[in-house]
Amino acid sequence: MGGDHAPAHVVDGAALALRHSPGAFRLLLVGRPDRLEPELARHGRQPGWEVVEAPQVIEMGEAPNEALRSKKDSSIAVGVRLVREGRAGAFVSAGNTGAVLSASTLTLGRLPGVGRPTIGTLFPTAGAPCLLLDAGASVDCRPRHLFEFAVMGAAYMATVRGIARPRVGLVNIGEEEGKGNEAAQEAYQLLRASTLEFVGNIEGRDILRGTVDVAVCDGFVGNILLKFGESVPQFLKARFTDYARRSIRGRVTALLARSGLRSVLRDLDYQHHGGVPLLGVNGVSIIGHGGSTPLAFMNMILRAEELVRKRLPSAIQEYLQKAHA
């Protein structure tokens, strides 16, 4: 029931995912049957899905904790409970972000050693993608939290993307030790003393350069960077259109360049990334953008299956245990 175009886009994405990997997983579609059935009917019989009833819906604009208290049988609450009860391997939602975060953290519980679960987002770079975290779950962070984000991010990149020793950088305003605000200065010391492959402070420009595999910052900085990055394609399209209007030559160039530009900008587009995993909870939970398209839902579902198969929560727990030097 979550996202700007629920449940139509959710169901369409589910159908795409089942077609993409037939037999790899089953889908429990959690929500109001009266709203889901018409959407399911559009796709005819599909063997891999079933509806789990959840009578209530948490709206996108609701205050998360209040909504979770008053709506015990919302699709978010019911869906996360399926994971805790072992009836589902993973939870995927494009609903109210705060509610998914809270429900996942409270119901699934935090892994031992995790003060704050975190959401990471993959940035495209000149080379391999870079995981930036925290992307908005924790606004005011202590040094200890930044340290945990680094460990969880490294565990993710090692387990899911097969990078043996992920390079970790601390997002800061200069490369030298001692730069930045107080939290960054102390986090630097914690990271330097850890067993992680810590390359030191990195600057804003290092993210797209691909200098590191994991870029660590608090959720205030991370969320602002994430949203800024998401707006680059739209900005470039506007500028190209403007450029095209200025001359015949511009028009021809823009027309010819369109497919190339589209291909390059696609990587910056959130819908192809397919949601961000919540790291540090005892289970797999993936949070999607409110505007998720069917393609985004498909990607989220495929990623969820991958994270379950690769036992991400156990991997994070192991990393946390051995990160201290």
Next chain:
Amino acid sequence: MGGDHAPAHVVDGAALALRHSPGAFRLLLVGRPDRLEPELARHGRQPGWEVVEAPQVIEMGEAPNEALRSKKDSSIAVGVRLVREGRAGAFVSAGNTGAVLSASTLTLGRLPGVGRPTIGTLFPTAGAPCLLLDAGASVDCRPRHLFEFAVMGAAYMATVRGIARPRVGLVNIGEEEGKGNEAAQEAYQLLRASTLEFVGNIEGRDILRGTVDVAVCDGFVGNILLKFGESVPQFLKARFTDYARRSIRGRVTALLARSGLRSVLRDLDYQHHGGVPLLGVNGVSIIGHGGSTPLAFMNMILRAEELVRKRLPSAIQEYLQKAHA
């Protein structure tokens, strides 16, 4: 003597500026005569410049305050003193940023009501440019400082860019009141109670969208955003090159699109912006990027002349006096 290619690029930029606006200003080139004279000789006789001797040089990597203490006759110290003494209208440097900031603040003094001077940087947008500040002068900010940045930014956009009532936004992780870290929440209240055209919280995506004329944040967030933005052209070029390698069609497209891409990306390129003004001090001081090209130096000099002509410091002082509701 400041910048990665000093003094060659500085002198070349000075020559470009004099050629661009003959008679509009005179230039005092501050530094070691033995280093400057050979560069000046390359340009032959120029009526509009003269050398002011400063025997010492603060290197790019030096600790700013220590360097200023031990090198009382550095080109930075001497140059700023020329402004205080009224022998120069403005100071321009691409040298050690911290040293230029400190020397300008201490020697010129802060305007009444300014707790922390700030540097702003103009971001290109889908429409008119947006001034983001603080871009790195103040890392840990109190709400009061964020408020001052907003006022000084509005004064700049009104005075220099002729915007009658600049729209001011507070960079945050959500649009609703009450979002963000503690400093942002309190700054929101101060801004709402002011006489500024405060549109409320904005998100990372609103900067390039051109939702506001002035975007306010602390120097930690601002500097990271600035550096991230600066890295976008390089990232896109790498991606386009990669795209071009994949097929004949890609190669042709990339070749044809090159000029358009270059034109669009030029706006994101710091050298065309030509440095950032330090706002809140009693005088005009412009800080350039270490890698400033001759073109960047020319732009900095032209902008300095403009800020003097438009009496920016007085305008900021007036704005500060009437910003309180």
